[in-house]
Amino acid sequence: MTSATLPAPASEPARGAEPAPGPGPASRPVLALRGVGKTYPNGKVALRDVDLTLGEGEFVFLVGPSGAGKSTLLKLLIRDELPTAGEVIVDGRDLARVARRKVPDLRRRIGIVFQDFKLLPTRSVRENVSFALEVTGTPRGRIRPAVERALAVVGLSDQADQFPTTLSGGEQQRTAIARALVHEPRLIIADEPTGNLDPLISWEIIQLLLRINELGVTVLVGTHNAEVVTSLRRRVVALEEGRIVRDGVGGYHRDD
Amino acid sequence: MSLAAIATMVLMLLLLAGFWLLQAGLAAGVAYVEEKVEIVADLRDVPGAEAVLVVQAEALAADVATLPQVRAVRYVSKDEALARFRARLLERGQVDLTGYLDRNPLPASLEVSLVDPRDYQAVDDLLSSREEVVEDVVEVQRLIERLTSVTDVLRTGGFVVLLVVGFVVLFIIVNTIRLAVVARREEIEIMRLVGASDAFIRWPFIFEGAFVGLLGAAVALLVLGLAAAPVGDMMYGFFRVLPLELGTIARDIVLLVVGTGLGVGILGSWLSVRSYLGG
Numbered sequence: 001m002t003s004a005t006l007p008a009p010a011s012e013p014a015r016g017a018e019p020a021p022g023p024g025p026a027s028r029p030v031l032a033l034r035g036v037g038k039t040y041p042n043g044k045v046a047l048r049d050v051d052l053t054l055g056e057g058e059f060v061f062l063v064g065p066s067g068a069g070k071s072t073l074l075k076l077l078i079r080d081e082l083p084t085a086g087e088v089i090v091d092g093r094d095l096a097r098v099a100r101r102k103v104p105d106l107r108r109r110i111g112i113v114f115q116d117f118k119l120l121p122t123r124s125v126r127e128n129v130s131f132a133l134e135v136t137g138t139p140r141g142r143i144r145p146a147v148e149r150a151l152a153v154v155g156l157s158d159q160a161d162q163f164p165t166t167l168s169g170g171e172q173q174r175t176a177i178a179r180a181l182v183h184e185p186r187l188i189i190a191d192e193p194t195g196n197l198d199p200l201i202s203w204e205i206i207q208l209l210l211r212i213n214e215l216g217v218t219v220l221v222g223t224h225n226a227e228v229v230t231s232l233r234r235r236v237v238a239l240e241e242g243r244i245v246r247d248g249v250g251g252y253h254r255d256d
Numbered sequence: 257m258s259l260a261a262i263a264t265m266v267l268m269l270l271l272l273a274g275f276w277l278l279q280a281g282l283a284a285g286v287a288y289v290e291e292k293v294e295i296v297a298d299l300r301d302v303p304g305a306e307a308v309l310v311v312q313a314e315a316l317a318a319d320v321a322t323l324p325q326v327r328a329v330r331y332v333s334k335d336e337a338l339a340r341f342r343a344r345l346l347e348r349g350q351v352d353l354t355g356y357l358d359r360n361p362l363p364a365s366l367e368v369s370l371v372d373p374r375d376y377q378a379v380d381d382l383l384s385s386r387e388e389v390v391e392d393v394v395e396v397q398r399l400i401e402r403l404t405s406v407t408d409v410l411r412t413g414g415f416v417v418l419l420v421v422g423f424v425v426l427f428i429i430v431n432t433i434r435l436a437v438v439a440r441r442e443e444i445e446i447m448r449l450v451g452a453s454d455a456f457i458r459w460p461f462i463f464e465g466a467f468v469g470l471l472g473a474a475v476a477l478l479v480l481g482l483a484a485a486p487v488g489d490m491m492y493g494f495f496r497v498l499p500l501e502l503g504t505i506a507r508d509i510v511l512l513v514v515g516t517g518l519g520v521g522i523l524g525s526w527l528s529v530r531s532y533l534g535g
Contacts, residue, residue, distance in 0.1 A: 078449070101453070101454065104451045104452060104454070105451065106451070107448075107449060107450065107451035108450075108451035112449055118442075118445070118446050118449065119446075120443055120446060131446075131447075131450065132450045132451070135447055135450055135451060135452035135453070135456055136451060136452075137456075179450070
């Protein structure tokens with residue numbers, strides 16, 4: 001399902017430059033939620049009337065108290081759930097219209113990072129990262145260089161042969177980020193990526209995500225981390241009881 | 257790898273093979289009884305004493321012929337018995353393995369046809385009394401009855417038993433694979449999130465089911481191979497069917513056992529994966 005707008009301009013790594021806060025007007029949005037609602041079978045209303053658009057190259061924080069609907073929204077984006085109202089459009093495709101067997105394809109275009117890292121404990125760092133490409137049947141020759149690139153970006157080239165159990169929380173999360181990066185997605189979604197990490201390491205991880213954003217990847221971060229959000233002054237989308245109550249550059253709280 | 261899954265698979269395959277063999281054997285046995293001969297006496301077969309036994313047999317044949325109940329007596333030599341056997345194999349298109357024998361195992365026999373099929377007792381008594389010549393007396397009519405009744409029971413009973421056992425095996429495999437899926441739940445979730453296709457996630461489990469089937473088949477065939485000799489003797493004693501007649505059966509049995517093992521194994525794991533991992 002293709003959109004009628006012009007294709008997005010090629011992203012160039014903007015080393016050292018201040019990343020632009022908004023998308024170019026001609027670029028196709030990386031994701032668009034229109035009138036999205038999600039009510040669970042047990043009656044709980046997780047989201048209502050959500051309109052959200054993310055353009056190419058944006059870096060956005062998704063904030064809100066527990067139960068506000070952050071996780072639900074992120075699940076909708078990876079089609080782990082379907083909306084009960086409205087449309088979720090990722091990369092020009094209405095997720096509800098995508099056939100079940102095409103869902104793996106979708107997931108390969110988005111990099112996902114979780115609070116609990118979700119690494120395979122029986123595989124090394126390198127193997128965890130290459131796993132994301134193995135499952136798509138990428139030929140072995142192409143996997144190696146892609147993995148080395150991803151490891152270089154996150155700074156884990158020296159620890160490539162270690163196993164998750166011997167890594168610190170920060171290193172594990174960096175492995176997860178490398179895995180999310182390795183198939184060069186347009187969008188990376190991070191659901192509480194610093195939830196299990198101490199403040200110093202949390203900063204490092206956010207810095208890493210910012211660097212990745214500079215390379216042209218759109219990044220959406222769901223987080224509780226008020227300090228980080230407020231001091232970075234990026235676009236903040238705030239959810240409260242399933243509704244978007246704020247969407248714009250600012251801090252974690254309305255008055256920050 | 258579940259012991260229960262493999263054990264029940266082996267059991268089912270043994271039963272399947274057993275019934276199959278019995279059916280084939282009985283069919284062969286019934287065919288044997290084409291001649292209108294009511295009593296057959298298998299004569300003793302002592303290597304080295306063949307000439308003496310022939311003389312004694314001919315004398316016995318003469319005696320039997322004098323009985324009023326007897327219509328005709330015929331002496332069938334070992335050579336003739338073997339020739340007949342080979343001819344029968346030939347006409348049924350079966351493999352003739354008799355070349356591998358170093359001596360003719362078939363006994364000579366006296367074939368007696370009666371005036372009245374029901375009036376066999378006197379003949380039976382005479383033949384049985386001559387133990388130095390006669391090895392075994394077979395009332396053919398009773399043999400046929402025995403064969404047909406067993407065949408009937410086999411057909412219905414066997415089918416039901418196999419069906420029930422088949423379901424049990426399927427059920428056990430479904431659960432075994434389910435346990436395997438649950439054990440690897442986290443890894444599967446990660447595979448899902450990273451974009452692995454359903455087929456990619458499923459195939460190791462299907463493979464495991466197939467493996468159970470193959471391993472079960474191998475064990476079953478081993479057991480059958482070991483049991484072949486003693487069972488063969490029993491078959492001849494009971495039904496007068498020589499295992500050699502079942503030459504091509506070996507190939508059929510292997511195909512049947514391996515095919516069924518693989519089929520049930522794959523079916524079971526596929527069902528399990530489909531229901532637990534979703535379509």
